[in-house]
Amino acid sequence: MEKYEKPVPASRLDAIMDAFALATYRLENSPALMAVRRGFSALMPVLIIGSFSLMMLNLPFPGWERFLSAAASGLAREVLVFMNKASMGFISAYLTITISYHYSALLKPKDPYLQGLSMVAAFSCFAALIEFYSVKSGASVNTSLFSSTGVFNAMLSAILGTRLFHLFYDSSFYSKNPRLYSDGADASIRSMVPALVPYGLCLFVFVMGTMTGHALFGVADFNDLAKKILLWIFNRAGDASPSNADCVFYIILLDLLWFFGIHGGNILAPVKEDLFRHASSNPHIFGSSSSIDVFAFIGGSGAALCLVAALLLFSRSKANKRLSLSALPFCLFNINEFIIFALPVIFNPFMLLPFVAAPVLMFMTAVLLNGAGFLPTPFLDTHWTTPVLFGGFYITQDLRGLLSQVIIIAVGTGVYAPFVLLQNAVMARREELVLQDLVLLLKKSEASGEPTAFLTRPDECGALARRMALELKNNLKAGGAVVLHYQAQVDENGAVIGAEALLRWRYNDRPVYAPLVVAIAVEEHIFDDLTRRIAEQSLRCALEMRSALKRPLKTSFNIKFYQLASPEFVEWIISAAGECGAGGYICLEITEDSAVINSKTLRENMALLRGAGISLAIDDFGMGATSIKYLKDGGFKYVKIDGDLVKDIPANKSSKEIVKSIVALGQAMGFDVIAEYVENETIRGHLLEIGVTCLQGYLYSPAVPFPEFIEFALSSPEPAPLPGPSLEAKEYEPPPMPPKFFQL
Numbered sequence: 203m204e205k206y207e208k209p210v211p212a213s214r215l216d217a218i219m220d221a222f223a224l225a226t227y228r229l230e231n232s233p234a235l236m237a238v239r240r241g242f243s244a245l246m247p248v249l250i251i252g253s254f255s256l257m258m259l260n261l262p263f264p265g266w267e268r269f270l271s272a273a274a275s276g277l278a279r280e281v282l283v284f285m286n287k288a289s290m291g292f293i294s295a296y297l298t299i300t301i302s303y304h305y306s307a308l309l310k311p312k313d314p315y316l317q318g319l320s321m322v323a324a325f326s327c328f329a330a331l332i333e334f335y336s337v338k339s340g341a342s343v344n345t346s347l348f349s350s351t352g353v354f355n356a357m358l359s360a361i362l363g364t365r366l367f368h369l370f371y372d373s374s375f376y377s378k379n380p381r382l383y384s385d386g387a388d389a390s391i392r393s394m395v396p397a398l399v400p401y402g403l404c405l406f407v408f409v410m411g412t413m414t415g416h417a418l419f420g421v422a423d424f425n426d427l428a429k430k431i432l433l434w435i436f437n438r439a440g441d442a443s444p445s446n447a448d449c450v451f452y453i454i455l456l457d458l459l460w461f462f463g464i465h466g467g468n469i470l471a472p473v474k475e476d477l478f479r480h481a482s483s484n485p486h487i488f489g490s491s492s493s494i495d496v497f498a499f500i501g502g503s504g505a506a507l508c509l510v511a512a513l514l515l516f517s518r519s520k521a522n523k524r525l526s527l528s529a530l531p532f533c534l535f536n537i538n539e540f541i542i543f544a545l546p547v548i549f550n551p552f553m554l555l556p557f558v559a560a561p562v563l564m565f566m567t568a569v570l571l572n573g574a575g576f577l578p579t580p581f582l583d584t585h586w587t588t589p590v591l592f593g594g595f596y597i598t599q600d601l602r603g604l605l606s607q608v609i610i611i612a613v614g615t616g617v618y619a620p621f622v623l624l625q626n627a628v629m630a631r632r633e634e635l636v637l638q639d640l641v642l643l644l645k646k647s648e649a650s651g652e653p654t655a656f657l658t659r660p661d662e663c664g665a666l667a668r669r670m671a672l673e674l675k676n677n678l679k680a681g682g683a684v685v686l687h688y689q690a691q692v693d694e695n696g697a698v699i700g701a702e703a704l705l706r707w708r709y710n711d712r713p714v715y716a717p718l719v720v721a722i723a724v725e726e727h728i729f730d731d732l733t734r735r736i737a738e739q740s741l742r743c744a745l746e747m748r749s750a751l752k753r754p755l756k757t758s759f760n761i762k763f764y765q766l767a768s769p770e771f772v773e774w775i776i777s778a779a780g781e782c783g784a785g786g787y788i789c790l791e792i793t794e795d796s797a798v799i800n801s802k803t804l805r806e807n808m809a810l811l812r813g814a815g816i817s818l819a820i821d822d823f824g825m826g827a828t829s830i831k832y833l834k835d836g837g838f839k840y841v842k843i844d845g846d847l848v849k850d851i852p853a854n855k856s857s858k859e860i861v862k863s864i865v866a867l868g869q870a871m872g873f874d875v876i877a878e879y880v881e882n883e884t885i886r887g888h889l890l891e892i893g894v895t896c897l898q899g900y901l902y903s904p905a906v907p908f909p910e911f912i913e914f915a916l917s918s919p920e921p922a923p924l925p926g927p928s929l930e931a932k933e934y935e936p937p938p939m940p941p942k943f944f945q946l
Contacts, residue, residue, distance in 0.1 A: 222631075223629075223631030223634075224632075226551055226628060227636070227662075229551060230551070231661060234305065236304070237361065238357055238360075238548070238549060239546060240300070240304040240660075241303070241304055242300075242544060242546040243546075244304070249290075249543055251285060252285075252286055252291075252293065253290070253532045253540040254532075255285040256286050256537055257535050258282050259282050259286060260585065260586075260587040261587065262585040262587050270282070290539065292349070293539075294328070294347065294348050294349060294350065294355060294356035295348045297353060297357070298321075298324050298325050298328040298360045299324070299325060300360075301360035301364075302323075302363065303321055305360060307660045309365075310368065311659075311660060316368075320363075322401070323364065323367035323404045324359055324363035324367070326404075327362070327363035328359035328360070331412060332348070332352070335347060349465075350539060351425065351468045353463045354462065355424060357463050358424065366404040367401065370399065370400035370404055424464075425464060425468075432469060432470060435455075446569055452470065452494075453561050453562055456470050456503060457503055457557055460503045460547070461504075463548045466503060467503065474491065492582070492583045492584050492597050493580045494565065496584065496588070496597055497568035497594070498561040498562075498565035499561055500564065501534070504542065504560065505614040505617075507590060507614075508611060508614030508618055509547070509553075509556070509560075509618050510541060511615045511618075512615050512619050513526040513618075514530075515615070516622040516623055517622050518630075519629070522545070528540070528544075529544070534589055535589055536590070552624065552625040556621045559617055560614040560618060563613055563617055564610045564614045571606050571609070571610075576602055577598070578599075578602060580598050581597070582598075583597070591608070592604075593607070633712070636662050636666045637714065640656065640663050640666065641718055643663060644717060644721055647721075654725060655725070656722055657671060657722070657725050667722055667725075670709050670714070671722050671723075671725070673709055674722065674726070678731045678732060681735075684705065684732065684736065685706040685707070686703045686705060686736065686739050686740065686743070686908070687704050687906055687907055688743070688908060689701065689702050689704060689905040689906075690914060690915065690918075691756075691896055691898045692896075692918065693897075694890055694897075695919050696902065696918055697919040698755070700876075700896070701747065701756070701757050701911060701915075702791070702898065702905075703736065703743070703759040704905045705719060720732075730771065733771075736760075737759065741778060741782050741788065744784045744787055747912065750915075750916070751915055755787060757788060758788070758789035758790070758819060760792075760793055761792060766804060767807060769803060769807065772810055772811060775816065776810060779814060785815040787815075789818070789819050789840060790811070790817070790819070791820075791840075792818065792819065818840075819839065819840035820838050820840075822844045822845070823843055823844060838873055841873050841876070842876045845878050845879035848878065848879045851885060852884050852885060858892065861892055861894070862893075865892055865894060875893075875894050877897055877898065877899075879899050880897045880898060881901055882901055885899075
C-alpha cells in the first residue's frame with residue numbers, strides 16, 4: 203500500500219505560481235474553452251491542406267500565376283482552388299461540428315447518440331445565422347461566412363447551440379418518460395422522438411436572439427456588429443490624413459479581433475482602405491499597407507513568425523515544437539491561420555498580450571529605424587504573400603530593408619519569449635495539478651469500487667493519462683526508467699525480517715503516485731510487462747540482499763489475481779526465480795481489490811508456486827472483496843491487514859477487534875499477519891498487544907533505494923536465528939544470473 207502526500211509549495215513564489223497555474227487550469231479546462239481548443243485541434247488536416255493550397259495559389263514569384271493558369275490547361279490552378287475552398291473555405295462549418303462534438307462529450311460523456319444530435323442542432327444554429335445574414339443583406343447565401351470569416355459565429359453557434367440543446371433535452375418530458383411514446387415503432391424512430399422538442403426549441407431561441415439583435419442594433423450577425431462598431435470608432439473623413447498612431451491603433455484592433463476568433467483582416471478591410479488612402483501624401487507617416495505587412499505582421503497577424511520562432515527556441519513542449527515546425531513554411535509566406543487555429547492562439551490566456559504587443563513594438567521599431575535614417579521609407583507595394591526578408595528588400599529596394607526585418611523579427615521574438623517561458627513554468631505547475639486530480643479520481647474509484655477509466659476521459663486528466671501511458675510503454679520497451687524502492691518489514695524488536703518492493707516511476711522528471719501508474723498500466727494493457735520488469739529487478743535485489751546481509755530475507759512485490767490465474771505468468775515467474783536461485787525467499791502480494799477468480803487453474807497455480815518455494819500474501823486484507831474461502835486451502839502464507847484498519851486502531855475499538863480476529867484466524871489457519879501503516883508508537887503498542895509481530899511503516903523506515911535499505915537493515919538488530927545451517931561459516935556467492943536480469 204502506497205502512502206500519498208500532497209505536494210506543498212516550497213516558497214511564496216511557488217505558492218503564487220501554483221495559484222496562477224490553478225486559475226489558468228480552471229479557466230482553460232472549463233468545458234466551453236476546452237471544447238473550442240479541441241475543436242480547432244481536430245481540424246489539423248484541414249488547416250494544413252488549406253494553408254498549403256493557399257500558399258501555392260499565392261506564391262509571389264514572377265510568372266507564377268501564368269504558370270498555374272497554363273499548367274495542364276489550367277487544371278493545376280483549378281485543383282488548388284477547389285482544395286482551398288473545400289478545406290479553409292468551409293473551416294467555420296467544420297469548426298461548428300467539431301466544437302459541438304467535444305462540448306457535448308464533456309457535458310454528457312459516453313452518450314454518442316446525444317453527441318450526434320448536438321452537432322445537428324449546433325450546425326442548424328450556424329446555418330440560421332448565415333441564412334439570416336443573406337436575407338437581410340439582400341443577397342444569395344454568403345459562402346464567405348463558411349470560411350475563416352465566420353469563425354466567431356461558428357464558436358458561438360457550437361457552444362450556445364449545444365448548451366441550449368442539452369438544456370432542453372435534459373428537461374424534456376419525453377426524455378424523462380421514454381415509455382410513454384411509440385412503443386410499437388422502430389427503435390431508431392423511438393430514439394428520435396425525445397430530440398424533437400429540444401431541437402425545435404434550441405433553433406427557435408437562437409433565431410429569436412438573432413432577430414432581436416438585428417432589431418436593436420441593425421446587424422445580422424456578430425461580424426456585422428463588430429464591423430459597425432469599428433467603423434464608428436474610426437469614423438474618419440474622406441480626406442483625413444492618417445498618422446503613425448492611427449496605424450498602431452489599427453494593428454491593435456486587428457490582432458484583438460483575431461484573438462477572439464474574428465477575421466480581423468476582413469472586418470477591418472474598409473478601415474484599411476480608408477486609413478491608407480492618402481498615406482503616401484503624408485511625409486510624416488511611415489505606415490502604409492505594405493509596410494505594416496512587411497515590418498509589423500511578419501508571418502501574418504500577430505507577427506506569427508515571431509511566435510513560431512519563440513516556440514522553437516524556448517518551448518519545452520515537444521508538441522508545440524512540432525506544431526511550430528509545421529507552421530513555419532506557411533508563416534514564411536505570411537499565412538498565419540495554421541498556427542493561430544492549431545495552437546490555438548484564440549482564447550489562449552498566455553498569448554493575448556504578446557499577440558497584440560509584438561506587432562505594435564515591431565512597427566514602432568521600424569518607425570525608429572526609419573527616423574534614424576537606417577531604414578529607407580518604403581515606396582513600393584508588394585503582395586501579402588511575399589516571403590519574409592525578401593519583402594523588406596523589395597519595398598525599399600535596399601539591403602537595409604532586409605536587415606531591418608531581421609532586427610524587427612528579433613524584437614518580436616523577444617516579446618514572445620518571456621510569455622513562452624512563463625507558459626513553460628505554468629504548464630509544469632498545471633501538470634502537477636492534473637496529477638493531483640488523477641490521484642483524487644483514483645481514490646474516489648477505490649472508495650466506490652468502480653473501475654477506473656482514465657484513458658477514455660475527454661478532459662485534461664484523460665489527456666495526461668494517455669501521455670503517461672505512452673511514456674510508460676516506451677520506457678518498458680526500452681528496458682529502463684522503472685525503479686524500485688524497498689520498505690522494511692520488522693519484528694517486535696525492530697529487526698528487519700522482510701522487504702516490500704514498491705514501484706517508483708517518474709514522468710517528466712516528476713514522481714508519480716505508484717497506484718496511479720498501476721491503474722494506467724492495467725487500463726493500457728501493459729501491466730503484465732510492468733510486473734515482469736518489477737519481478738526481474740526484485741529477484742536480482744533479493745539475491746543481493748542475501749549476499750549483503752548473510753541471511754535470507756523475504757522480498758515481496760504486488761501482482762493481480764488474474765495474473766495468479768494465468769498459467770503462462772506463473773510458469774514464467776517460477777522459471778525466472780529458479781534460474782537465479784531466489785525462489786525460496788520471494789513473496790507475491792495479491793491485491794485484494796483485484797477481481798476474484800474461482801477456478802481450478804488458480805488453485806493449481808498456487809500449488810505450483812508453493813512447490814517452487816514462492817510464498818503468497820493477500821494485500822489490504824479486511825476491507826476488500828476477496829473471499830475468505832481462499833484461506834481455507836492454506837494457499838496464502840501471509841495476510842497484510844488493510845492500512846485504514848491499522849491507522850484506525852487507537853481511536854476505533856471495532857477496528858481493533860477486527861484486527862484481533864484476523865490474528866486469531868491466522869493462528870488457527872497457519873498464516874502470518876503483517877501490519878502496514880505503522881506510523882507511531884501508539885499504533886505499534888496496540889498491534890503488539892493484539893499479537894501482530896510483523897510490522898511495516900514510517901515509524902521504522904519509508905520506502906528507500908536499495909543501498910539505503912541495505913544500510914538500514916545492517917544497522918537494525920539481528921533477528922532471532924532460524925532453524926538450519928548458518929551462513930556465517932561460508933561466504934555466500936549467488937549463482938550466475940541470466941543476461942536478461944541485467945537489462946534493467
